[in-house]
Amino acid sequence: MADATTPYQGGGLMVETAESFEKGGSLLFAREKDLRSQLAGNGTTGSGSTDPALLAEYQAVISEVSILRNAQSSTVKAFKDTDATILANFR
Numbered sequence: 001m002a003d004a005t006t007p008y009q010g011g012g013l014m015v016e017t018a019e020s021f022e023k024g025g026s027l028l029f030a031r032e033k034d035l036r037s038q039l040a041g042n043g044t045t046g047s048g049s050t051d052p053a054l055l056a057e058y059q060a061v062i063s064e065v066s067i068l069r070n071a072q073s074s075t076v077k078a079f080k081d082t083d084a085t086i087l088a089n090f091r
Contacts, residue, residue: 014076035057039055
């Protein structure tokens with residue numbers, strides 16, 4: 001048995017599916033972080049929030065992140081519901 005401080009190291013369909021979304025979206029998440037930094041001015045005086053092209057790109061990336069998270073959530077929930085139905089049929 002793993003101790004309480006060790007993250008879950010197991011697999012399983014739902015865990016692996018969720019991880020696949022994370023790996024698949026890694027470039028998208030990195031781009032969002034980069035754009036957010038640019039909008040904040042990279043820690044310097046002023047910000048990129050006055051650049052309409054940068055704002056439009058950030059909005060597009062955020063929309064893609066939202067779609068990815070929605071797909072991830074829906075997929076994992078569908079697997080969970082299927083598993084719950086299968087288990088309920090064994091009762």
